[in-house]
Amino acid sequence: MLERSRYASDNCPAARTLAVVGERWTLLILREAFYGQRRFEDIQRTLGVARNLLATRLATLVEHGLLERHPYREAGSRERFEYRLTERGIELFPILLALMEWGDRHLGDEDGPPVIVEHRDCGAEIQLDITCEAGHTGLTARDTIPRPGPGARLADPA
Amino acid sequence: MLERSRYASDNCPAARTLAVVGERWTLLILREAFYGQRRFEDIQRTLGVARNLLATRLATLVEHGLLERHPYREAGSRERFEYRLTERGIELFPILLALMEWGDRHLGDEDGPPVIVEHRDCGAEIQLDITCEAGHTGLTARDTIPRPGPGARLADPA
DNA sequence: AGCTTGAGTTTAATTATTAAACCCAGCAGG
């Protein structure tokens, strides 16, 4: 079960995140969760993912604490389960947003995006912004530089 | 070659982006590109990815216009090729950043992140911020709501 | 008693991924 080890550079946080959400379908399942879909059948139908795969993906998402399995009972039905985002899962939102923004910009259709995410309070469209702690906004990758942090490890002496 | 179609909900921009960068290793290869690694051997060694897979991933990244293959010649060596991020590729940065931030917060080691990304001009640490066009900052997924955009399509009449 | 439905499992066939071996061009040394 060392899924993590398949993505080397094992102390890289991006690699660790991908070990949890980087398998095929996982981020799309989470997208559905953000859109409010909570039930196996609904997710399966809208995504078209294989049923057994959806079952195992949901299980690992629950295992990693991104979704929670909640029992519910609809009138005239037996008890069933739905999957709700946890706080930990909700914090994945910027990843989805970054994927959407890039897709809209570079792979979008003529007629515009199928979904617009709005600020609930004011209705204005939201977007991701790269900022620095000193208050500069609107940065791009070119304005940044990676530096070793406190947890940096020396490369493996081959 | 309908990679795209494997990720249903075919007009979803997140799904389209994942069709390009969502295969195993692709985002880690791009991470290396952002760290300045450009050569096959270097990427292969630091990532530990299978060589044939790295070759095909680099080829699809070039095909999609995220990397460019540039010839170069080191003194005493024959011509070789390196892979450089294009503008299109550079714009993937928020995706990597979002993955890193989540990993740092939820899967990080005691001793802190191995890498800190700084604003080149002022040295302050950078971060992603969800903002709205009306100027509100520091939003979370809970402050947002998705709405159908101009390109929305009705669900398939099953 | 038999049919339906949501939520999964199981099974068998198809793809992806891996490790390891191989290839190739040119340069350097002898």
Place this chain on the structure above:
DNA sequence: CCTGCTGGGTTTAATAATTAAACTCAAGCT
């Protein structure tokens, strides 16, 4: 001008992941 080395890949065979389709199972409805 023969040999070995290096960067940058292919090929091959074995292993693992993904798929579609069929099956299960427990209520509840008719």
